[in-house]
Amino acid sequence: MRPPLVRRPDGVIAGVCTGLAVHLGISPAWVRIAMVVLTLASGAGVVLYGWLWIFVPTTADRVDLGRRSGPASFMRDVDGVGAPGAGPDGGTAGAAMVGALDDAAGSAPAPGQTQTWADRARRAGRREILFGAGLLIAAAALLAQLLGVEADWGFLLPVSVVVIGAALAWSQLDEARRARVMSQAHGAKGGWGFRLLAGIVLVVAGVLVALSSSNSLSLTMTTLVAVIAVLTGVGLVLAPWGLKFWRDLETERASRVRETERAEIAAHLHDSVLQTLALIQNRADSEADVLRLARAQERELRQWLFADPTRDPGSLAERLRVTAGEIEDLYGHPVAVVAVGDALLGPGEDALAQAAREAMLNAAKHAHVAVSVYLEARADSIDVFVRDRGAGFDPDRVPADRAGIRESIHSRMQRNAGSADLRTGPDGTEVHLRLPRTSGNDLPDKASGLAGSRKDTG
Amino acid sequence: MTSRESTHRAEPPRVSVVIVDDHAIFRSGLRATLGDVISVVGEAATVEEAEVVIRATGPDVVLLDVHLPGGRGGGGAEVIHRCAAFATTSRFLALSVSDSAEDVVAVIRAGARGYVTKTISGPEITDAVQRIASGDAVFSPRLAGFVLDAFGTAAVAVDDELDRLSGRELEVMRLIARGYSYRETATELFISIKTVETHVSAVLRKLQLSSRHELTRWATERRLL
Structure with missing residues (x-):
């Protein structure tokens, strides 16, 4: 072809x-x-x-x-x-x-x-x-x-000038x-007016010279004045039309931008929400699957709608959120994360995030209920609470071969100069992880605001 | 979501409620999940409808979606402002799927007594409505987290300082952010539920009245709620 x-x-x-x-x-x-x-x-x-x-x-x-x-x-x-x-x-x-x-x-x-x-x-x-x-x-x-x-230079020269103009x-x-095509016209602004003007001047001059090459200068001047007068008149008549044209162009451009946005949203909804809705209809008989799908889709959509692009994806709060999402998908119980303050991921924070993950896993696995995660990053320490409302358990009766809590949580925190407390009872279980803060782990942008608010409160 | 116990009230009075939400499916779903002690006296889908219905029925509690069509585009906050014009006695509980702090702060500062997400369960919303009806404030863990972030996590001694939280208020907010119910918070802090409610109401008042510019700046910069 x-x-x-x-x-x-x-x-x-x-x-x-x-x-x-x-x-x-x-x-x-x-x-x-x-x-x-x-x-x-x-x-x-x-x-x-x-x-x-x-x-x-x-x-x-x-x-x-x-x-x-x-x-x-x-x-x-x-x-x-x-x-x-x-x-x-x-x-x-x-x-x-x-x-x-x-x-x-x-x-x-x-x-x-x-x-x-x-x-x-x-x-x-x-x-x-x-x-x-x-x-x-x-x-x-x-x-x-x-x-x-x-x-015939008297003919060729004006004609070439007209052609160039x-x-x-x-x-x-x-x-x-x-x-x-461009959404903003900044690139086109440059020599736009100059080029158009130069073109018009060249064409007018060329035509004038071609027409009046044999005549005197005074006659040429008179003709020039007449031509300018006519052009001004035509310009006056055409100005409203030109303005309208220009406005139409602006409107069309705006609508194109809107159309593009709409297309983007449509594409996203098609890839995510519509697919999930189709899946939900297929699995309508399995309540757990439907819940899981709905929750995962909600999380994804929230991320897309409200996620702050300036937010550091490598921060502790983001890490906990991602982990919570994974565990939600794995076990089908909601894991809600509330974060106050934030911290960059260092070796200590990394261990904290892993310990928190283990705690969330345990909660989702054994308690079979919703899990609340609370992160508070302060100047001197970072605290993470993982709480569930399950039936609780007796830590002393956990078999010795189950390394989960002891190794993954306690030891991991201790190796990083932190601590882990476990409270459990009939109302549920709460794991409290604490990491003393070494300097320089504050997120630079938020540190200023939060540290400032702390300074004047403390 | 925090589940809140209502057992401490001997005979809770029947609470009248207006549901304001532009999704009919959500309205009927909510109507079905609200307990027997709550009677839905009206529904509205837009800012204008909400004003008319609230004025006509004068409910104890208005369940108010943050995002609403109509009016001048102000959503739930505009409904509260409009109702303030005829001195309504209704109390407002904001409901939202929104994750953005601006939305929720706008409706809380307009005068809503609390904020919960739309994924809240039937018993929880019933309890929240009763709490609001009795004059308390209802904080979700997320709202508590936002308050802590906005006001800072360091305590001040003076309780009536508008821009700060007292040590007790901080403790209460922290526990709510950790997912504790009012009862659990009370047990944890060895205080009565009534005292917890007092603290939460005080925090709500500070949130509504604080002129602290960080609150707005923070709300626009971060989308945590």
Whole structure:
């Protein structure tokens, strides 16, 4: 199958030739030569090029169309467009202009395509070649005139000025499309107004010169004033329409952002909640399974909705929460974690987390009820309470071969200069783990606020 | 969830309740799980409906979802504000699935007497409603944890300081955060249940009246509740 006809981001002016070459499966050089040859035939090549420029979408546009598939491609797209900022290329004004043209025309890379510096350098080189070729043509024309060939400079010069101006203005078309693709227009703001203005000035000047080349300067000035007056009038008439267009564009952009968000939420709900609901319907006869599924899904959804992305995933509180979730899934009893303060995971905290895990496991395994976990991290110590409302047990009658409490909890805490207390009775069992705090384990961001509040309370 | 015993009350009076929640399924589920001592006198699904129903029925307790459609988008807190305009005698118990501290703090500071999560069991919610009706405050372990985090875990001697918790209040909050019921807390601290309730109410008052800026800052920075 033929690749679709799109304007390529790696083209020289607007990516028309490159795109055509890819579509036809031939070398871009041949397409360019064909264009030049066609241009020599009364400028047909230029007309064809302009026509294709207007009507053939860029790869970015196509991505734009197909973006509803998911947010990831959208984000990639935005990143890709935002990346090649309008950097200054080339030393001369002409090269800069051509570079600007090229930037405007086709620097939006295809999704997933990374733009390397080598790419940019190669493209910059091409621009210079183009500029050099232009100069060579001009020189050849001059030479031809010197050799006696009659060239109608009064006609050619204005026309070329008009063409350059039109190209400059047309590049805004791509710019506008790109701005629509991007959620923020910051990248498009740069030389936007300048380029458009330069394009208009060039076109107007070119047309004026072409029309009035044979006439006097005063007449040219009069015409200029008249033209400006007419343009101002047209501008006044078109301004409301333009404003409306711009507002529509803004609205559409906003709705696209909303659509993307909606798509993201839909994708997430589909992957998680809908799947779980389907599972629940399948297992409706098993109460334990339904409960477990519902709880796991609730936890996952909470994590997704309310999780603080700035929160350190390596903190003690997060670790306990994850552990609680695992044990909830294993035994089907809710394990609720309440954390006051937080601490970074050091060797001591790691041991504390493991001991707490063991305590939660025991509670869920033997008590068969809900488990409450309370973490309090203070300046001098970290306390963890694991409580259940089970029937309790007699610690002295635990068989000697059961290493759970003694080895996993008591010894582990003692090795880290901490302690573990076990209280058990008919109302339930509570394990209290305490770790004296060594300095430097406070989470930096929270330490400031919490330590501050402690300072003024104590 | 903390299960709270109501056995210490000899003959609890029948409590009238309005359920305000935008999910009909949840309302009917809650109606079914509430015990015999509670009579549901009305239901509402939006802020406006809630105002009308509460004004018309004047219930003892309003079970109030934190997130509600209608009004100016203020949810449960807006209902409380609106009802304050006609000096309602109803007390509010916030119910939420929300994990965000802002939501719960907003509704508590608006005047709710307590906060529980929607996964609470039937007997627990019944007991919580009775507690609220008798003028007590109802703290879930999470709310207690939030209070501790917001006010700091170091005690001050002065009891009437609005921005601090007294040593006893801290102890009570800690035990509630650890999953203790009021009765268990009382036994643990060798005080009466009434004293525990007094402490919890005092903490609630501080939570509602404290101008401590950390409370809001903390609430927006951390989502622990």
